[in-house]
Amino acid sequence: MSKVTRPFLATLPKLPHPELWSTLFKGSRARGQLRVSVMTEEAADMATKEMNIANNRDKTIVELFPGPGQWTRSMALGGAKKILAVENGDTYMDSLKVGILELEQASQDTIKVLPLNPADPYDEILDPSKNMLPGVEPQPWDHVHTGLTLVGSIPNSTFGERVLHELLLASIDRMGIFTLGRVEMYMFCYKDAVNRLVAAPGTPSRNRITLMAEAAADITPLMRPGLAHFHLPYDYQLLRLVPHEKPKIETSMEVMDFCLRSLFTNKSHSLNKVIKLLGPGADILLGRLSFDHNIKVKHLTLEQLNEVALKFEQWPLRPTVLYDDMIMHESKRRK
Structure with missing residues (x-):
């Protein structure tokens, strides 16, 4: 100045x-x-x-x-x-x-x-x-x-x-x-x-x-x-x-946001009960995680959520249109 x-x-x-x-x-x-x-x-x-x-x-x-x-x-x-x-x-x-x-x-x-x-x-x-x-x-x-x-x-x-x-x-x-x-x-x-x-x-x-x-x-x-x-x-x-100099996300933003939106709809429940909200058959991902999947969603760390999102992104049968699938799940819950 x-x-x-x-x-x-x-x-x-x-x-x-x-x-x-x-x-x-x-x-x-x-x-x-x-x-x-x-x-x-x-x-x-x-x-x-x-x-x-x-x-x-x-x-x-x-x-x-x-x-x-x-x-x-x-x-x-x-x-x-x-x-x-x-x-x-x-x-x-x-x-x-x-x-x-x-x-x-x-x-x-x-x-x-x-x-x-x-x-x-x-x-x-x-x-x-x-x-x-x-x-x-x-x-x-x-x-x-x-x-x-x-x-x-x-x-x-x-x-x-x-x-x-x-x-x-x-x-x-x-x-x-x-x-x-x-x-x-x-x-x-x-x-x-x-x-x-x-x-x-x-x-x-x-x-x-x-x-x-x-x-x-x-x-x-x-x-x-x-x-x-x-x-x-x-x-x-x-x-x-x-x-951050490098964002602490290991997947695409779309995948991470979809996983967070899906899992945190029931954050007080355990991951093994909520993971099905990621899509039909998503419970197969539980066996691929390195941590105890009985953990409640609200206790998950960012590192653990990154692992869930990464396994979901690599899953060959995951939904291809994520947000349309989310809308369908939310509509079913409201009913």
């Missing part, structure tokens, strides 16, 4: 006092729209410190779901080279004129607000003709990208968790933002979503998303400021997610 820009950013306007947010920023508690944003300067500055921007001032940030922009402001003041704030929330846009849009106008182009869908803005952001990421070049996958970071405040909803899950899958396939390299992520997420992402084998929260996350990235819970630091007041925690 230039010597001219730094003092100018020091004059960025403060956002309204947190006591006024419920009046000024009309969020929605409707299902699927539980947008939660960092509200206090204290929490925003703590998160920015965790990102270590001060020691890497050539960093471009893509921020998903910035809300009024408290974290955006902190990252700009903390030394980010450029911030692309991706926000299209209908419930926010009018009220954001006293928040993030004002920050954009005052930031001398350090902050740019993009009215795009935060769930999938990457075609637009990566379009060479738009030049939205000046100076950001693709980097080899053997190290974490030094000039680009993805951050966000994930909605407290199934939609929000789906956005995060799709990011993890994209990192495995090196799609979207990950076409530029091994981009680290800092995400504020609701505590229950965090518990599901990092749940240990045998714990109630462990599900197929846990396994896909474990296969895709190193996930480290960082700070948990408390409800009073967020609008709306939910218990959110900051995660650091760094894609």
Whole structure:
């Protein structure tokens, strides 16, 4: 960041006092729209410190779901080279004129607000003709990208968790933002979503998303400021997610996802009872496994699930159209 820009950013306007947010920023508690944003300067500055921007001032940030922009402001003041704030929330846009849009106008182009869908803005952001990421070049996958970071405040909803899950899958396939390299992520997420992402084998929260996350990235819970630091007041925690140099999946993504979806429909049952959901005759795979197949599905490690998926992929009689077969099984269970 230039010597001219730094003092100018020091004059960025403060956002309204947190006591006024419920009046000024009309969020929605409707299902699927539980947008939660960092509200206090204290929490925003703590998160920015965790990102270590001060020691890497050539960093471009893509921020998903910035809300009024408290974290955006902190990252700009903390030394980010450029911030692309991706926000299209209908419930926010009018009220954001006293928040993030004002920050954009005052930031001398350090902050740019993009009215795009935060769930999938990457075609637009990566379009060479738009030049939205000046100076950001693709980097080899053997190290974490030094000039680009993805951050966000994930909605407290199934939609929000789906956005995060799709990011993890994209990192495995090196799609979207990950076409530029091994981009680290800092995400504020609701505590229950965090518990599901990092749940240990045998714990109630462990599900197929846990396994896909474990296969895709190193996930480290960082700070948990408390409800009073967020609008709306939910218990959110900051995660650091760094894609693995090599994903911990030994089969195709399609096969692994099919196995996880099938087996975790009855995660409290033993594998030898549930494996038939992979297809007629799939119990023949049990004799090919190196571990005790009496184990309950929820106790399976990623290594054991990789073994199941690999044996399934090598099975000559496995279903050839996996997801049509899954739909048929789910329809039978509902009946």
